[in-house]
Amino acid sequence: MTELNRTYDHSREDEIYSRWMEKGYFRAQPNSGKKPYTIMIPPPNITDKLHVGHALNNTVQDILIRTKRMQGYEALWLPGTDHAAISTEVQVVKAIAKEGLTKESLGRDAFLERVWEWQKEYGGTIVKQLKKLGSSCDWDRERFTMDEGLSDAVLEAFVRLYDEGKIYRGERLVNWCVKCQTTISDAEVEHEDGEGQLFHFKYPVEGGGFIAFATTRPETMLGDTAIAVHPEDERYSTLIGKMATVPMVNRQIPIVADSYVDPAYGTGAVKVTPGHDPNDFEIGQRHNLSIINVMNDDGSINAAGAHYNGLTREDARKKIIEEMTSLGLYIKTEKINHAKGTHDRCHVIVEPLIKLQWFLKMDELANPALEAYTSGKLKFNKEQHGKVYAHWLNIIKDWCISRQIWWGHRIPAYYCPDGHITIGKTPPEKCASCGSTELSQDEDTLDTWFSSALWPFSTLGWPEKTPELKYFYPTNVLATAQEIIFFWVVRMMIMGYKFMGELPFTDVFINGTVRDENGVKMSKSLGNGIDPLDVVEKYGADVLRLTFASNSPENDSRFHWDRVEFSRNFMNKLWNATRFVLMNLEDYSENATAPLEMEDRWILSRLNSLTKEVTEKIDAHELGMATQKIVDFIWDEFCDWYVEMVKPRLYGDKEAPTRRAAQHNLRRVLIQALKLLHPVSPFITEDLFLALQDKEETIMLSPWPEYSKALADPAAEKAIEAIQEAVRAIRNIRAEKQIPPSQKISVVIQPTTTEDIFAKSTHIVKSLAGASSVEIRQEALELKDAVFAAIGGANIYVPLEVDTEKEKARLTREKAKLQQELARVEGKLSNQGFMAKAPESLVAEEREKLEKFTGMLAKVETELSNL
RNA sequence: GGGCGCAUAGCUCAGUUGGGAGAGCGCCUGCCUUACAAGCAGGAUGUCGGAGGUUCAAGUCCUUCUGCGCCCACCA
Numbered sequence: 001m002t003e004l005n006r007t008y009d010h011s012r013e014d015e016i017y018s019r020w021m022e023k024g025y026f027r028a029q030p031n032s033g034k035k036p037y038t039i040m041i042p043p044p045n046i047t048d049k050l051h052v053g054h055a056l057n058n059t060v061q062d063i064l065i066r067t068k069r070m071q072g073y074e075a076l077w078l079p080g081t082d083h084a085a086i087s088t089e090v091q092v093v094k095a096i097a098k099e100g101l102t103k104e105s106l107g108r109d110a111f112l113e114r115v116w117e118w119q120k121e122y123g124g125t126i127v128k129q130l131k132k133l134g135s136s137c138d139w140d141r142e143r144f145t146m147d148e149g150l151s152d153a154v155l156e157a158f159v160r161l162y163d164e165g166k167i168y169r170g171e172r173l174v175n176w177c178v179k180c181q182t183t184i185s186d187a188e189v190e191h192e193d194g195e196g197q198l199f200h201f202k203y204p205v206e207g208g209g210f211i212a213f214a215t216t217r218p219e220t221m222l223g224d225t226a227i228a229v230h231p232e233d234e235r236y237s238t239l240i241g242k243m244a245t246v247p248m249v250n251r252q253i254p255i256v257a258d259s260y261v262d263p264a265y266g267t268g269a270v271k272v273t274p275g276h277d278p279n280d281f282e283i284g285q286r287h288n289l290s291i292i293n294v295m296n297d298d299g300s301i302n303a304a305g306a307h308y309n310g311l312t313r314e315d316a317r318k319k320i321i322e323e324m325t326s327l328g329l330y331i332k333t334e335k336i337n338h339a340k341g342t343h344d345r346c347h348v349i350v351e352p353l354i355k356l357q358w359f360l361k362m363d364e365l366a367n368p369a370l371e372a373y374t375s376g377k378l379k380f381n382k383e384q385h386g387k388v389y390a391h392w393l394n395i396i397k398d399w400c401i402s403r404q405i406w407w408g409h410r411i412p413a414y415y416c417p418d419g420h421i422t423i424g425k426t427p428p429e430k431c432a433s434c435g436s437t438e439l440s441q442d443e444d445t446l447d448t449w450f451s452s453a454l455w456p457f458s459t460l461g462w463p464e465k466t467p468e469l470k471y472f473y474p475t476n477v478l479a480t481a482q483e484i485i486f487f488w489v490v491r492m493m494i495m496g497y498k499f500m501g502e503l504p505f506t507d508v509f510i511n512g513t514v515r516d517e518n519g520v521k522m523s524k525s526l527g528n529g530i531d532p533l534d535v536v537e538k539y540g541a542d543v544l545r546l547t548f549a550s551n552s553p554e555n556d557s558r559f560h561w562d563r564v565e566f567s568r569n570f571m572n573k574l575w576n577a578t579r580f581v582l583m584n585l586e587d588y589s590e591n592a593t594a595p596l597e598m599e600d601r602w603i604l605s606r607l608n609s610l611t612k613e614v615t616e617k618i619d620a621h622e623l624g625m626a627t628q629k630i631v632d633f634i635w636d637e638f639c640d641w642y643v644e645m646v647k648p649r650l651y652g653d654k655e656a657p658t659r660r661a662a663q664h665n666l667r668r669v670l671i672q673a674l675k676l677l678h679p680v681s682p683f684i685t686e687d688l689f690l691a692l693q694d695k696e697e698t699i700m701l702s703p704w705p706e707y708s709k710a711l712a713d714p715a716a717e718k719a720i721e722a723i724q725e726a727v728r729a730i731r732n733i734r735a736e737k738q739i740p741p742s743q744k745i746s747v748v749i750q751p752t753t754t755e756d757i758f759a760k761s762t763h764i765v766k767s768l769a770g771a772s773s774v775e776i777r778q779e780a781l782e783l784k785d786a787v788f789a790a791i792g793g794a795n796i797y798v799p800l801e802v803d804t805e806k807e808k809a810r811l812t813r814e815k816a817k818l819q820q821e822l823a824r825v826e827g828k829l830s831n832q833g834f835m836a837k838a839p840e841s842l843v844a845e846e847r848e849k850l851e852k853f854t855g856m857l858a859k860v861e862t863e864l865s866n867l
Numbered sequence: 868g869g870g871c872g873c874a875u876a877g878c879u880c881a882g883u884u885g886g887g888a889g890a891g892c893g894c895c896u897g898c899c900u901u902a903c904a905a906g907c908a909g910g911a912u913g914u915c916g917g918a919g920g921u922u923c924a925a926g927u928c929c930u931u932c933u934g935c936g937c938c939c940a941c942c943a
Contacts, residue, residue, distance in 0.1 A: 006902090006903090007903085007905075008903095008905085198942090198943090213943070214942095214943065215943060216942085216943075217943090220943095228943085260943095261943080262942080262943090265942065265943080266942085266943070267943095269943085270942095270943040271943060272943080273943085277943075278940095278941095279941080279942090279943075280943075336942085341941095384871055384872065385871085387870080387871065388870070388871060388938075388939095391869085391870055391871085391939095392870090392939090395869085395870095395939095482871085482937080482938075483937085483938060483939095485938090486938085486939080513936095513937075515936090517879090519935090519936075520936095521936090521937075550890095550891090551879090551880075551881090551891095552880080552881065555880085555881085556872090556873085556936085556937085557879085557880070558879060558880080560878090560879055560880090560891090560892080562878090562879075562891070562892045562893090563879080563880095563891070563892080565891095565892085565905075566891055566892075566905095568905065569903095569905045569906085570905090571905090572903065572905050572906090573902090573903065573905080573906080575902090575903080576902040576903035576905095576906085577902065577903075578902085579902050579903080580902030580903080581902085582902090583902070584902095620883085622883080624881070625881080625882090625883095628881075628890075632890085639902090639903085640907080640908095643902080644907095651901095728909095731908060731909065732908095732909070734897095734908080734909085735896080735897070735908070735909040735910080736909085738896085738897065739897095740897075740898070740900095741897085741898055741900050741907085741908075742898085742900065770900080821887085824887070825887090828886090828887095828923090828924090831923055831924085832923075833922085833923020833924075834886090834923045834924070835923080836923075837922090837923055837924085838886070838923070838924080839886085842886060845886095845887095846886095846887095849887090
């Protein structure tokens with residue numbers, strides 16, 4: 001047994017973590033004979049720095065994995081990172097720009113070398129930071145989406161999906177970033193509200209007259225191929241089917257009827273540009289309109305824009321307004337609030353463009369993923385998240401999986417000069433169609449999420465049939481944030497069923513969002529987040545973890561430093577409680593056995609219930625509840641009550657069996673409580689565990705406590721409850737009478753129950769209520785010299801000089817309170833519906849209360865009249 | 868516009884088969900009681916957003932209104 005510092009400090013966390021790593025406690029092996037329990041870390045971007053969401057998410061996972069490890073499972077928590085294609089590429093492009101270099105000037109291979117260098121230098125920060133949190137990942141199995149094995153899995157998946165016709169190449173309107181020269185997924189488009197201009201124009205219509213419309217993007221008028229109106233809009237019914245003219249390019253376009261158009265908005269007529277607007281694209285599909293792309297990849301106008309060829313989109317806009325004005329076709333410009341789609345990395349306005357892209361057909365693949373949820377095989381910690389998951393699957397569209405960037409898995413498609421496509425994991429020697437040996441590989445790479453979608457099995461060795469894969473797949477829990485449900489959870493489910501024939505995990509834990517003090521989500525882009533490592537630095541990882549865990553990580557929450565302080569205070573409390581126990585174990589002998597007292601059996605019974613509750617709550621992924629219960633037990637029941645109850649025994653005769661029993665039980669209860677707390681606060685519990693015993697070398701692998709029926713002791717619980725009530729009553733009297741703690745008082749207890757619990761517990765009352773003597777008497781005391789209090793099991797008399805007036809007021813208050821309670825109970829018992837339909841136990845409980853309150857009221861009334 | 872939520876003590880939040888309203892912080896009172904002042908004991912504070920409904924019983928279930936939040940989409 002070791003000496004502990006006077007106050008808690010977290011300086012030993014790194015040392016403890018290193019020891020765990022050296023000992024290999026985090027490692028998990030297949031076929032160990034134990035049951036597997038697996039969690040896959042949601043791969044953070046290799047470029048990420050730890051932010052508050054990561055910290056919360058990892059706290060959740062570590063709690064789950066540590067619990068299962070202690071419960072004897074072969075617990076694997078597999079860590080890793082993804083290559084964050086777009087974000088990384090953007091950052092490296094920025095970095096080389098400082099040297100005056102561009103991607104193109106470097107060339108593909110040299111650029112990729114720079115990316116690897118860059119990621120070696122800056123990547124991996126997050127991994128170190130996760131270790132600071134105490135994350136018990138199996139770091140030997142750490143993976144990276146761009147490493148050899150995972151890259152092989154990506155190619156394998158692509159080839160298989162292509163061979164089955166699930167992957168196709170198609171022209172699609174995609175979000176195009178003119179700065180990054182890449183398509184971006186819908187997800188990467190940020191909608192920023194801002195002031196915009198709505199330009200009103202009119203086109204001439206055949207047979208005379210005009211049709212007016214409005215647009216925020218005049219430059220796309222060059223690609224207009226129709227005007228659309230609502231089919232039931234009477235204003236335009238005569239115009240439907242007629243042709244209008246786009247003057248700049250002198251194009252004849254039809255006026256079509258489509259119910260997409262909102263007749264109430266603007267003029268009720270919409271220009272249709274299928275080449276540059278997603279909704280127009282859909283209208284175009286319905287009416288067989290031609291698609292005209294008027295823009296180059298850099299956003300400038302192309303040859304389809306006639307005399308605007310070569311202008312930037314901004315210049316073209318100005319010139320078009322000028323031309324329309326000169327033709328008398330310009331009406332007006334109004335200012336509007338306008339949501340602009342911008343690229344979330346570079347904030348340049350997104351341009352919808354027609355491009356040849358690779359797509360993954362989702363409809364059939366999505367079926368088993370949806371079925372898994374509806375059948376209950378896939379469970380979410382909250383039903384609301386399951387709904388979101390199902391919603392996404394119900395409206396799923398084909399997934400554009402190609403990206404026009406270099407950093408990532410290059411699409412394994414090879415083209416011959418005739419444009420035939422040959423697909424292969426390795427570069428084919430000749431074209432599969434024409435035999436040409438002049439092959440060039442597709443320039444595009446795959447969406448990062450494509451590789452992430454394979455994560456649950458690619459990290460375990462797929463497509464190889466490894467023992468790991470067989471043993472650990474499907475995994476148990478996937479813990480992530482709600483905005484990732486569509487991006488990642490849905491896609492992992494789809495790929496899991498596709499390639500493994502089985503779902504990748506059975507439980508999804510969606511953790512809440514951490515907000516700042518104003519209730520705004522903490523995010524990197526807003527910069528309103530706290531740095532979790534600052535908290536670790538100042539307070540320790542245990543404190544950070546307890547703060548998250550005790551504040552229901554499954555719910556949204558605000559980050560509050562008050563809570564951090566509270567967590568720290570709790571650590572100190574626990575630390576000092578252990579110091580106290582250790583101080584009293586100096587002459588401890590493990591072999592000495594002694595019969596347990598009532599309070600010992602009480603705390604054991606309470607701890608036993610706690611063990612059951614905590615285990616159940618953790619299993620049910622209700623971590624907030626579990627944590628709060630542990631904290632309450634340690635602070636309230638153990639420290640504030642049990643330790644105080646046991647003090648007189650500890651300070652008594654050294655060799656007394658009752659003292660030996662107290663020593664034994666203090667240690668036993670504390671160790672078990674530490675075990676329950678360990679998943680939440682691993683470091684302090686390890687430290688204290690090692691100080692309290694020397695048989696086991698770590699708490700991490702120490703068996704998780706189990707509920708034992710034999711330890712449940714309702715009688716002891718009831719007895720101690722009565723004593724607690726008595727103590728509170730006496731403390732109340734002391735507070736009201738302003739008796740300082742140093743002044744001892746004498747107490748007379750008149751039990752109203754037949755059990756002699758008070759006679760057995762005078763040492764407790766003395767210690768906790770500051771009594772010099774506790775007398776148990778069957779007959780009542782004269783009240784004129786004593787303050788009286790009635791509790792459930794006894795009447796309490798504290799002999800003091802009584803201020804009659806004050807005492808009268810106090811008893812009157814007491815009487816009113818009791819009368820109120822009685823009225824409620826009586827009301828219930830006279831309620832026929834209640835008596836007929838309420839469960840019997842509830843009725844019995846109410847009857848018991850009736851009896852109790854009646855007795856107490858009678859007593860108070862008697863005392864009142866005696867005054 | 869589509870989807871998912873939230874509204875409980877001054878503040879931040881718990882409250883999971885419907886059965887006497889809770890915690891932390893803050894506030895008031897008294898204590899440096901030999902583990903802990905990062906502490907101990909005691910205390911005050913709520914028409915559980917409004918209105919209906921189901922039920923013997925509603926913070927908890929249903930409907931509706933009001934005010935917020937998040938995700939996705941979007942105005943030609």
